[in-house]
Amino acid sequence: MPSRPTIRDVAARAGVTDMTVSRVVNRSGPVSEGVRRRVEQAIEELGYVPSRLARGLRSKRTLTIALVVSDITNPFFTTIARGVEDAASDQELLVMVCNTDESEEEETRYLGMLAGQNVDGVLLVPAKGAENACALAERRRLPLVLLERRIPGNAHSLVHCDVRSGARRMMEHLLKLGHREFALLTSPIGLTTADDRVEGALEALKGTGGRATVFSERLNRETSGKAVERWMALNPRPTAIFALNNLLTIGALKALRARGFRVPQDVSLAGFDDLPEPLLENPFLTVVSQPSYEIGKAGFELLLAEIANPGFAHREVMLQPELVIRDSCGSPTVFE
Amino acid sequence: MPSRPTIRDVAARAGVTDMTVSRVVNRSGPVSEGVRRRVEQAIEELGYVPSRLARGLRSKRTLTIALVVSDITNPFFTTIARGVEDAASDQELLVMVCNTDESEEEETRYLGMLAGQNVDGVLLVPAKGAENACALAERRRLPLVLLERRIPGNAHSLVHCDVRSGARRMMEHLLKLGHREFALLTSPIGLTTADDRVEGALEALKGTGGRATVFSERLNRETSGKAVERWMALNPRPTAIFALNNLLTIGALKALRARGFRVPQDVSLAGFDDLPEPLLENPFLTVVSQPSYEIGKAGFELLLAEIANPGFAHREVMLQPELVIRDSCGSPTVFE
């Protein structure tokens, strides 16, 4: 009942010591041609695979990183994950994925587990109040790069997207179409990135005579009907609705339709975050699209730098979102 | 410049040996109340987190598993991943995610990395020709559970979905609507699950006078126009198209529309695999929906059993898909 072969099993079979095998495996030293061949054959015959565990214990490198997001099921994060994994895979690194559901507690729990140095670094999309998690990483000297969301007063490296400009440009687009009355939909959890979006949108209004009302919404089957009523009860009634994240966008679309409002004939609807092209059954929604795949890739690169040079220069990468103009926004129409 | 504290740092600070600390941390032995408190305080003060690496090296358990899928970006796999991660998280296990893009080579590469025993087990959605990967796992005694797709003649535990019955039931539904001429769309890579779907669909036709033509398609912007022509050139022309996976379903819908065919007025379109409800902007597609979240959860449970009892009874779990009837299929209409 042979257990998994170790480096010493290989060594024995090849008639050398474990060090020689180690040299062959890692090309970390000179080995004569004949010995190399014998060792390689032994490795082959035994099906030897070096233990990353033991290796990590010595070298302090596990060749593994973690990606902590709120919900991998959200296509925005899914695409980030794919970007991270592709980049990591190129370097023969493995990636763990953790879902926090925006819970600070889960986040802290995960960072605790990850700090058990089974991971060389962490890519974190921080939940509200991620200070705990960051402090934990700091304490354990765990390289950490933030993704997508800032933490006020935090000095970690960060990859994010210029959502403020994205929101502003979308509003400018809507203004150009002739809209002046807006409803802005944002999520009730106070994320920096959500605030940035709101601010960007409002910025665009300055000196235009446009007006926006901000609604904090969590849309689901029960709440969405009432929400639509609130938006449309505004006086004057908004001609354009700008939903500041992807779930809100879809939620708003469904809710509006359910109440008999046609988009864009009755109201324009602009959104944030796109769905991957192959999943888009009906390219329709005009959105601010964030380069999520690139966020993942860039995050990985920064993390790699951080790992190689811990606490060196904390850097910030800001990517530009893209305005994707489709069919859900038109010129305002006047009712009755 | 203190490095990460080890169990011995804690021991020193608490005035005990590392073994005592170990006992406190793992509740693995008797510790007097006072000592326990001192140790706990030292742990707190130092911010000690046990090394999973060292732990794993000793105990042969890393409390980590891997999920290997073709593409995490496909919502079907994303949801599986979420199911796995939720279940794993309950047991304080971490999950690695790997994308193979259906490449046997990538799959083998990943299994090699994972076999470096930094993982207690693997959940694999096998690509075509995953025998290599399975053999590798076998050799390294790496617990492995297959997800979603069978491998002919393979003895590993398996969680999948009764796609044959799902496809059959969908066809029965279409027959009941009056359809007799079908186009079946399947992917060109020869997956067992794809074959099962085709067979299930054809089964339903027996003795009904219905007829189906099978097309192996890879739909993209270039190919899809010609593909539509092929389907619709059938004589008699199909009144219903059944796409056997989610990408084909969306692809077919877009392609048909682009060629001016309205769904369902001109052709009915049935699909496989659903999008998560919150992402469904416009619930429209009639589909066979697989319980992907549950596949993930069940897979994890099986893997846990496998880990606890390696090579015990290889089990198979088959979940039932659900017919989701929406608006993309109607009764056949006659042209010209």
Place this chain on the structure above:
DNA sequence: TTGTAGGCGTTATCAT
């Protein structure tokens, strides 16, 4: 070019 010694941070086992 190859080998020896020792330790990375834990925990199993045996001893006190």
Place this chain on the structure above:
DNA sequence: ATGATAACGCCTACAA
């Protein structure tokens, strides 16, 4: 209830 010892599998440093 606590401690001493060894070992998990590998690699760094040094020696031959």
